[in-house]
Amino acid sequence: MEEQAPQRPWEELEVLVEESDIEQIESFLETLPASETARAVTRLSDDDQDRLLNTISPESAAEVVEQIPEVHAVDLMERLEPEAAAAIVHELPSDMQADLLGEMQPEHAEAIFEVMPPEEAEEIRTLTQYDDDVAGGIMVTEFLTYPRTITVADVLEDLAVHADTYRHYHVQYIYVCDDANRLVGVLRLHDLILAPRQRAIETIMIPEPMTLTDTTKLDTIREVFEQMAFFGLPVVDETGMLVGVLQRSALEAALASRTENDYRASQGIIGGEELRTMPLLLRARRRLAWLSVNILLNIIAASVIAWYQDTLASVIALAVFLPIISDMSGCSGNQAVAVSIRELSLGLVHPREWLRVWGKEIAVGSINGLVLGILIALVAWVWQGNPFLGIVVGAAMTLNTLVSVSIGGAVPLLLRRLDLDPALASGPILTTITDMCGFFFVLSFATTLLAHLSS
Known part of the structure; x- marks a missing residue:
């Protein structure tokens, strides 16, 4: 028989946090559905929430942050020490990194940026500059790209060597770029696996693929995905350089978020999301x-x-x-x-x-x-x-x-x-x-x- 989640999970979580038992806390969180995790964490006191994220591993903390409402996640991350917050941000998908840091008070966001690796901080800074209703604002920067002259064997070897890194990527396609990082083709994994190992990937890629620009509006993106059954589309800047990938799931989430915002505004709730656990x-x-x-x-x-x-x-x-x-x-x-x-x-x-x-x-x-x-x-x-x-x-x-x-x-x-x-x-x-x-x-x-x- 399937084990049911506790009816008041925050009470059990509160006890575990007080005991600071990392293994027990992470095991308990793994048994909870996402909605129950959000309910349990947001019912904790501010001190217990802080203690929770400081106790468990950054990977587990990132999973918690992903499952709670963004308004709570921002508030929680602002209360953490910059080093602890930066370690958690590092484990988040790039689009959520930008969302969280973009919603934080500038002084808190800047403190986190200062303790992050410069290259990662600069990448997130760039993403936070995009509006929420354009491709750049909802794309991810975790994608696989290779030069056009590399062989199939070299790509497969790289995938095997870096499997732990790539396992969090939503890999549907591999992107082929020239020396200036301009997108020149898309390679399906199916074609890669079945191709002769010594062939250059430019000979089996799909040349001149459909792309979105980083400033493409949400309504236009929706029209493109309605016309074509893509899992995702590459996003390029005005020079043709590949800057990200926009997934269908991210588009659907952005449209749902816009609808929720419209509904809140229609009911006279302005200034952002409201939850009863807020001040x-x-x-x-x-x-x-x-x-x-x-x-x-x-x-x-x-x-x-x-x-x-x-x-x-x-x-x-x-x-x-x-x-x-x-x-x-x-x-x-x-x-x-x-x-x-x-x-x-x-x-x-x-x-x-x-x-x-x-x-x-x-x-x-x-x-x-x-x-x-x-x-x-x-x-x-x-x-x-x-x-x-x-x-x-x-x-x-x-x-x-x-x-x-x-x-x-x-x-x-x-x-x-x-x-x-x-x-x-x-x-x-x-x-x-x-x-x-x-x-x-x-x-x-x-x-x-x-x-x-x-x-």
Whole structure:
């Protein structure tokens, strides 16, 4: 029977850390799934987390760092002595090295760089200069490259001699470069193994392979991988020099991360990832950064009601329908936002196609708005026995639904085209605008028909 992970693994881990038994700690961590490792480590106190990484080997510590959320990993690594942190960073994949050091406070990152081998430090510094949404920001620099004139036998011998070093590489292809390190071909392992041993690898390589430049944007990379079934693609700089390899798994992770960021922004959580194990004041400050702005937006929406307070006082029944219209319209807008962001993430629509998307949303919004408008109009008519009240709330519902789906459908594409976060079109902003428009439609229509509503 498969052994189950403990229900409260951090308690057992805490005991092992207190005992400083390296072998027992590493054995226990090996029994935990990745998600349980993250839960166990992040539930430890800061002191126990520090003691854990200082106790186990750098290789095991690197595995722990890879499994916990990046925001926790950055905080933990900043607390370690530079020498201990540098030893752990050395064991991480190059893309994660760049991510961690790029997110650290400059003084902490610089202290780690100073105790690392200069060549490795310079390589990581270069990677940290790339944005997260370009090929250079998600590529790895662990790849195999050989000169074009080397023989198959020499390559196989090198692979055997350096097997311990290469075993952590995700090797699918071997890259062939000229004397200036410019990429000239790609060699599949299958072709290498079956080729005559004395042949030069340039005779069996695939010449002029498809490449990405280090500044290629994430959406363009996704389109390339959707068209071709590659496990990875070489990344070159503007001179054609090979600088890294971008794996399909790294692309998928980057797209998932962008979607998560979009969702957090849509819910008013700004300033990066939030987890409940983070410091209380930091979490409160990040939420307040948006909530304080949202107060002002809601005051603007409420001012519409204040402007028409005489109409509202004359027809008090309108107060019942104001939240219904704003809420239903907000739901319609959020549906449109969800579809737009989803289609953007899947590459099914381009930001320049906002007009086409807007037309599609107007079509569905017209149908849904009309149906919802008729339903709410009938409710108002039956409840108050006044058809004009039904006309007011029904027309407001229809028009506000059109406004909400227009914002929710088209604005995310416009923001993406401007290299802004598309999720800014959703959540509190969308809700505030639909509230404002909904209140305005109801109260302005009611003012026009006031004589028929108050009689």
